[in-house]
Amino acid sequence: MSKISQQNSTPGVNGISVIHTQAHASGLQQVPQLVPAGPGGGGKAVAPSKQSKKSSPMDRNSDEYRQRRERNNMAVKKSRLKSKQKAQDTLQRVNQLKEENERLEAKIKLLTKELSVLKDLFLEHAHNLADNVQSISTENTTADGDNAGQ
Amino acid sequence: MSKISQQNSTPGVNGISVIHTQAHASGLQQVPQLVPAGPGGGGKAVAPSKQSKKSSPMDRNSDEYRQRRERNNMAVKKSRLKSKQKAQDTLQRVNQLKEENERLEAKIKLLTKELSVLKDLFLEHAHNLADNVQSISTENTTADGDNAGQ
DNA sequence: GTAGATTGCGCAATAT
DNA sequence: TATATTGCGCAATCTA
Numbered sequence: 001m002s003k004i005s006q007q008n009s010t011p012g013v014n015g016i017s018v019i020h021t022q023a024h025a026s027g028l029q030q031v032p033q034l035v036p037a038g039p040g041g042g043g044k045a046v047a048p049s050k051q052s053k054k055s056s057p058m059d060r061n062s063d064e065y066r067q068r069r070e071r072n073n074m075a076v077k078k079s080r081l082k083s084k085q086k087a088q089d090t091l092q093r094v095n096q097l098k099e100e101n102e103r104l105e106a107k108i109k110l111l112t113k114e115l116s117v118l119k120d121l122f123l124e125h126a127h128n129l130a131d132n133v134q135s136i137s138t139e140n141t142t143a144d145g146d147n148a149g150q
Numbered sequence: 151m152s153k154i155s156q157q158n159s160t161p162g163v164n165g166i167s168v169i170h171t172q173a174h175a176s177g178l179q180q181v182p183q184l185v186p187a188g189p190g191g192g193g194k195a196v197a198p199s200k201q202s203k204k205s206s207p208m209d210r211n212s213d214e215y216r217q218r219r220e221r222n223n224m225a226v227k228k229s230r231l232k233s234k235q236k237a238q239d240t241l242q243r244v245n246q247l248k249e250e251n252e253r254l255e256a257k258i259k260l261l262t263k264e265l266s267v268l269k270d271l272f273l274e275h276a277h278n279l280a281d282n283v284q285s286i287s288t289e290n291t292t293a294d295g296d297n298a299g300q
Numbered sequence: 301g302t303a304g305a306t307t308g309c310g311c312a313a314t315a316t
Numbered sequence: 317t318a319t320a321t322t323g324c325g326c327a328a329t330c331t332a
Contacts, residue, residue, distance in 0.1 A: 097247035
């Protein structure tokens with residue numbers, strides 16, 4: 001679901017857009033000619049105040065109105081698409097970070113082990129060498145094979 | 151998808167929702183009593199076909215209808231809230247992971263350094279001890295030991 | 301001051 | 317059948 005990329009902006013393309021015309025043309029049911037607000041949409045609805053705001057209540061038949069509505073609808077679609085995209089990206093980011101995390105943890109594990117080994121080796125050798133030194137200095141004969149580490 | 155719509159939207163402010171009841175109650179402007187599709191919302195509204203779908207076109211005045219609408223509106227709000235919440239959580243998760251990442255990287259850096267130090271130490275000691283051994287065994291003759299860096 | 305971007309909201313179709 | 321999701325349009329804001 002969803003896609004990538006961003007969307008165009010050519011008018012009238014997208015899904016389909018042939019309706020408005022018909023709508024107001026057919027005069028199916030036209031809300032009260034000049035109503036403050038309608039029920040359906042997103043408007044809220046407080047009181048049926050007249051039509052404050054400007055002298056023109058902006059009638060729904062106006063081309064001007066339809067045009068603006070259409071533009072806004074496009075903008076809304078675009079915005080929502082963008083929003084979804086972003087959400088998806090964020091989700092992707094999470095997975096990306098989780099992977100990176102695992103990688104880092106593995107590395108830590110490795111380094112820790114390496115360190116541990118080296119420490120042991122160090123101690124061991126130190127002792128061995130120390131012993132050697134000791135034996136040699138004391139004229140000891142028994143030799144203990146030394147070796148090169150790592 | 152998508153169709154026409156028009157009409158609807160109750161005037162008002164935003165922030166509260168008290169409309170529906172009022173809407174049909176106030177009889178502000180009620181869409182044609184029995185319209186196929188709703189105008190405002192996302193309804194479709196293809197042709198003014200009667201009222202297919204069951205025998206009841208479900209008129210907007212019906213209590214039944216209003217009740218269902220209200221329930222759905224609640225569900226929608228709930229769903230959207232949930233959705234937002236999830237998105238936010240995801241975002242938070244990203245930050246969390248980023249922090250953890252930094253922590254891990256720091257640890258790696260530390261371990262790496264520690265390892266390096268230990269290695270040097272190891273080599274140095276090994277050489278020193280070896281030199282000691284050598285000098286002692288050879289009664290001190292040659293000096294200087296080369297070393298490799300790594 | 302406008303055009304586009306966001307956002308909350310209700311509707312209806314659809315998924316569960 | 318009821319709730320949950322989802323696409324969509326409207327209108328109020330916000331922003332550039």
